[in-house]
Amino acid sequence: MAEVSAKPNFPSARASRRWRPGRRAVLSAGLALAMTTAGAAAGTAGTATAGTAAPGSPPGHLLSPLALGLNTAPWDYTYAANRSAGGGADVIQPLLKAAGVSLLHYGGGAYADYYDWQTNTDIQTCIWGNPFGSFIGAPFPYDTTAPFTGASCDKTGALPFDQFASQAKAIGAQSFVTVNYGSGTPAEAAAWVSHAAGRVALWEVGNENYGCWEVNNWLARAPENFQGYKPADTTIVNGHGQYLTCPQATQGKTQGMATLATSYAVNARAFMIAMKKADPTARIGVPWDFPSSVLGASVPDDTVWNDTVLGQDSQYISFVDAHYYPFVFHGATGGGNPSDQKMLQALMSVPSLYGQISAKLAASDPGAQVVIGETGVSNNATTIACTPTGALFAAGDVLSWLAAGAQSVDWWDMNNYSGTSAKCPKPDYGMFSSSSPPVAQTPYYGYLLASMLVQPNAVLATMGTSDPADVLAYQSRLPGGREALAFLNTSTSSAKTVTFSPGTPLSGQLRTWTYSAGNQNPANSNIVQGTLSASSAAGGISLPPGSLVILQSS
DSSP: OOBOOSOOOOOOSSOSSOOBOOBOOOOOHHHHHHHHHHHHHHHTOOOOOOEEOOTTSOSSEEOOTTOEEEEEOTTOHHHHSOGGGTOOHHHHHHHHHHTTOOEEEESOGGGGGGEETTTTEEOHHHHSSSOOOOSSSOOTTTOTTSOOOSSOOOEEOSSOHHHHHHHHHHTTOEEEEEEOOSSOOHHHHHHHHHHHTTOOSEEEEOSSTTSTTSOOGGGGSTTTOOOSOOTTOEEEETTEEEETTSHHHHSOHHHHHHHHHHHHHHHHHHHHHHHHHHOTTOOEEEEEOBOTTSTTSBOSOHHHHHHHHHHHHGGGOSEEEEEEOOBOOOBOSSTTSOOHHHHHHGGGGHHHHHHHHHHHHHHHOTTOEEEEEEEOSBSSOBSGGGSHHHHHHHHHHHHHHHHHTOSEEEESOSOOSSOOSTBOOSOBBOSBOSSSSOOBOHHHHHHHHHTTTOOTTOEEEEOOBSOTTTEEEEEEEOTTSOEEEEEEEOOSSOOEEEOBOOSSOOOSEEEEEEEEGGGOBTTBOOEEEEEEEHHHHHTOEEEOSSEEEEEEEO
């Protein structure tokens, strides 16, 4: 039986994926000004890709102008309308620009596999519980003998593509689009590429098609001709969720994954060929399946998926899209759920995980990049968007993956409709609450702090300290030659004083920013600014428990 280990999420009325809440956070005017400058720099960048720093530069990875990413979706009314119409786009836009967000990912998770961009409609209401609908009323492919009433069951999205692309451009960001593989066609995808006319930096064919929570009409067609599949058809067996119609349930885990992978490799290839014909310069990606150690982002036999897809389609693939959720839990941290400290220390595995992806790409598709197209603590809604850990994890997540070599890291997600006020009524995922007006939640402040180091054409690297067991550290050579360093104390119970060895020596007066879990309250996020001499820093940096400290040269 295929166990529901990674994506046991059921759709809400507004979307098919995860939802997450927040607490109000107020930033000091000085940091807001500094971040606005960083955002403006990001907005003027071109379309270069990430890579290794040039000879003569400090060691590290040259950051692309797509580095700081964020997910949004056609169902996101908060981002589709201004406050005057009950939304909050006019509040969110300047905040995104201030944090240097440079890539917006349009798709909506599993929603992407049942969304028609041409009509801005989806068939979500027909998929779960009554999986016999389509955009045109035909019952294929689920059960041609099953009853179906109504000409169609599609409903209109809030944020059509052209509006999305316009709003991304308005903040200086580029666009990343996941096309509908599950219930779409190569012709529909190619038409989207043609219509976009160069407004999209990255394209992906389908969402997480290695998983049985996705709409996947192509399974019933050649070459696999697998019949009877229904997306997210879940029941509880011996206390564990099982996808009963999944190939991994009926054929066994390894053979079932081979069925999923082969079906995708063959049929997604037709999408990629059509999309490349529409625009030969289109950069197209495919889903990457993590190993089982990444609890919230993997399914059994990940290597079967990755080897099959890259082995058959590498000539068309420009990047792989890895969705990083290190845990599976819902609600608050602690108790039977992971602690805040455990969540932060999970980030120490990022270099190894990136190395595994990089090694596979080097063997199968040497020119391909790595994009972290979705990320968060858990694939279920949690309360971390309401707590300081949300800021610390988001900052460490971005810095760790980018320092390893990823091209972009895209938080899931902008709004998720559980956070309907600034008081965190329910677990959520969002960077902003879905109230009108929306308010920034703690992951936003993680991105804001990370953007002190993450700027287009900066060179970012990890940095050694005297306490590698507890402290993650990073150094960035910013455009213009200034240095920025960040120290993340993952210990939530102990202060740390660490020495460090920067790749480039520091000198003069340094500006400092400190975000500490112990210095927050339910109404505000407090970032303390100060100064420190380089000679004092050389003697050691003091880090409060659960904190992020940033140093920047003048």
